[in-house]
Amino acid sequence: VTGASGRPHPGSFRDPSGFLFERDGILLRQINRTYREPYEQLMTSGLYDALVQADLLIPHREVPAEPHDPERAYKVLQPDRVPFVSFPHEWCFSQLRDAAVASLRIQQVALTFGMALKDCPATNIQFVDGVPRLVDTLSFEPYAEGRPWTAYRQACQHFLAPLALMSYRDARLGQLLRTYLDGLPLDLASRLLPRRTWLRFSLFAHLHLHARAQTRWARSARPPSAGRVSRRGYEALVASLLAAIGNLSSPRPCGAWLTYRAEDSYTGEALVQKRRLVAECLDAVRPRLVWDLGANTGTFAQLATERGSLVVAADGDHDVVERNYRDAVERRDRRMLPLWLDITNPSPALGWANTERPSWAARGPADCLLALALLHHIAIGHNVPLGRFVDMLGALGRWAVVEFVPKDDPQVRAMLAHREDVFADYTMERFEREARRIFTVERVLPIPESPRTLFLLRSQRA
């Protein structure tokens, strides 16, 4: 790439129609000349307006900025920035299903305007204001009757295959998307799915038969123009995929955390006091972006969303993320972004040259971290020393609200009941000493009627 200043986005290089780049902290999209006609059709046909109004596409505006590669440039757009970028392996079943439904609805709407999606990767969808939206303006091409849908394979690999596995086998299989960035290989999905899925026409056709067709014709020299698909057939194919995905039932719960209730660790009054103290801390910090680490079903994350913060509510248990997401959708909490993420092994940098998808840590820092009833699980459950826990907090956030759970707490006693106590350093004094290396301790707030204590920490780097 030649020319002007700015930095091409490391994950935007596959589509020759254009690419994202960043200049002076502003994210811009260059449209190449080769994409001139489709872009004009998108804008003038009414499709762009229809999709933006339906909350299916993020809006953009054309800006007079200098392109990053002027020789190939047609226009420069400034898309609305996604407040927090997440990836499909961090989504629970319902999030991935909603993303799939949004993609296929976009395809249906596009067809009515004489266009079609030329690609359909799950990463083209991002959750903005709680709603899955397409973020790639360059995903459209003119629909030509007779031509099959080029993104059909992608739609099956990125959406139907992982969703079917999560629904029929185990929700945790969704983590395969962390390895298979271009969607699940269909032969693998076909092998892992139970035999009864052969009896469902949609899964038989789009997955099992599809997997065999891929193997059978992998090296076929038949030109892609050799076959035609009628408009009616094309629409029926998309409708069939949509129905197949919509009919998948939610996976059975597979973790223990859904039955974990905050009430079990506190008396009624202690819980009320904890809520009050956490709210007090949030009011003092007034963060825009909060990461709730070990958020469970988002009880305390809600305190932040109610105060206008965008909350990334991370938890390593699929079922609680699923519950949190569904509850947030039900109460129309558009500031809650539940993510399925194990704090002890968060998403690494992935893809080409390890730069295509940034790691979890690289997407920070958050304005404020919530680490409530988390420390004992990390320090005792996962043998992570207190110093390393504090290092992690310092790397991820400018502020942190941390709950210290002492050894005489019933939860910690239960954790130590069947194992050797090798945690001589696990004391509140040691935690505070470690915290002061990186943070300023702004407040120490004992939770009334509970042995637990809240710390409000401000990073010295902030």
Place this chain on the structure above:
Amino acid sequence: LSAGPRGLAAALALAFVGAHLLAAQAAQPGRLGDPHIALAYVDPGAGSYLLQILLAAVLGAAAVLRGGIWRAWHRLRDWVKARLSRPSAR
């Protein structure tokens, strides 16, 4: 015909899907050299591509059949309703 009504139904369905497939093949646009092809940077996969042609024919034919049955049902229902609501000649 020796297979009975099921065999006849299967043969008719196959013929219907075949006709749908042939009709789709008659559509002209989308050949190689079409400038739009240059936009499609995603590899559709040979197997996926060919399967899609077959599935689209089956699903498209099913959609036509379903539409036809639906229309016929509505016509029948309207006809019965009209007969029932007609005032007695006496």
